[in-house]
Amino acid sequence: MTEPDLLRRWPGNPLITPEQLRPSRLDWKVDCAFNAGVVQAGDETIMLLRVAESVAQVGDETICVPLLEADGEAWRCTIKTLRLDDPDYDFADPRMISLRADPSQVYLTSLSHLRLARSGNGTDFAVDETPFLFPDTRYERFGCEDARLTAIEGRYYINYTAVSDYGIATALAVTDDFREVERLGLIFSPDNRDVCLFPRRIGGHHWCLHRPAPKHLGTPDIWIARSPDLLHWGHHQRLAGAVPGGWEASKIGGGAQMLETDRGWLQIYHGVDTDQRYSLGALLLDLDDPRIVRARLATPLARPVEEYEVTGFFGNVLFSCGAVIHGDELRVYYGAADRVMALGTVALPDLWAAMGV
Known part of the structure; x- marks a missing residue:
């Protein structure tokens, strides 16, 4: 019998669902509200949601795909329409449409932007009704x-995944x-994502975790790097x-910002x-040299149940x-099933005991 998760679910889960959000355009619909960055800003808990939207479809013969296209030197949001009986495309995956002759050439069926949500408790x-950061670059x-x-x-840095037909990159x-x-x-x-910044310099350097995705050799693992200015990263x-x-x-990848x-x-x-089931874990790194792993939770902090x-x-x-850490309690905000936002909590003494520190 599987032991219960260390992370306790909030009784009011899910915290945010796509049905609660207004789409950014009248002819679009919100499919998902998930994978939010979270920070404590004074008395407010600030959440930066990923909101995935698709075009409200009319008829059964075509599919409309939202994406950016070049408009002079700028990039503007537009809609590409494809016929579902077009033999050149594979429509089997609801998340993307690929070109049969070259499966690396794809269109995503939704377009994600970042939207603010605020809480006093x-x-x-x-949740705001309009995007905070909407795609607008190549x-x-x-x-x-x-x-x-x-x-x-004293400033709030936002690192996020920038997705295009060039690949999956990380922007700041x-x-x-x-x-x-x-x-x-x-x-x-590309391809690099799951960047987690440290909230202060260590040894005069900024640090971050990142997750390159090698295509020829190796597996997606967590790497660490340092920078003089948050823009130029080395010593990987x-x-x-x-x-x-x-x-x-x-595979594994970084999750929350470093605490x-x-x-x-x-x-x-x-x-x-190996069944593509995503669970949460915990690592503890040395305060003075974050390249040293001091402890690692052997069993999942939480698994999908x-x-x-x-x-x-x-x-x-x-x-x-x-x-965020609230007194002796760790609050973990997480996306669930790539659709909604949820919350789990664990007492820090219980987490330290489980990690043996």
């Missing part, structure tokens, strides 16, 4: 996804007030890898088994992009 969120042609929020030196933006936002450009080229080193035979046998504790730097990450975690746009997925 960390559980009841009011490298965001297929969307902006899976943001992380990190407070660094910054805001001071969650009203205006400045794009700073790409910081990791593999930090942690998948563990054969269990819940993280296929500083008296025991070390805490990272809530995801592990994927609830109905909203098992069934959704892509089922059996727990994926965290944000967590």
Whole structure:
């Protein structure tokens, strides 16, 4: 019999569902509201949701795909219409449409943007009606996804996945007030995602976790790098890898932004088994040298068991992009089944005991 998860689900889960959100365009619909970055800003818990939208379809013979196209030097959102009986395309995957002659050439069936939600208690969120950061560059042609929020030196940095037909890259933006936002450009080229920033310098350097996805040799593992300015990253080193035979046998990747504790730097990450089941795990890194792994949770912090975690746009997925420490409690905000947002909590003393620290 499987032991119960260490992470306790919030009784009001899911916290946010796509049905609660207004689409950004009248002829679109919200499919998913998930994988949100989270940060504490004064008395507010700020969430930056990934909102995936698709075009409301009319008729059964065509499918309309939202994407960015070139308009002079700018990139504008438009709609591409494809016939479902077109033999040149494969429509079997609901998430994407691929060219049969070259499966690497794809269109996504939805376009993601980032939208703010705010809460005074960390559980009841009011979601903005309009996007905070909407795709508008060549490298965001297929969307902006899976943001992380990190407070660094008085500013709020947003790293997010920029998706295009060029691949999956990582971009950086910054805001001071969650009203205006400045794009700073790409910081990791394709294919690289799951970047988790540290909230302060260590040894004079900024640090981050990242997750390259090698296509020829190797597996997707968690790497660590450092930077003088958050833009230029080097001194790359593999930090942690998948563990054969269990819940993280296929791949692992960074989840929430790094959290500083008296025991070390805490990272809530995801592990994927050979059945593509996503669970949550925990790493603890040395405070003075984050290249050193001090502890690693042997069993999942949480695995998909609830109905909203098992069934959704892509089922059996727990994926965290944000967590906060509230007193002696860790609050983990996570996307469930690639469709909704949920919350789980664990007492830090219980987590330290499970990790043996």
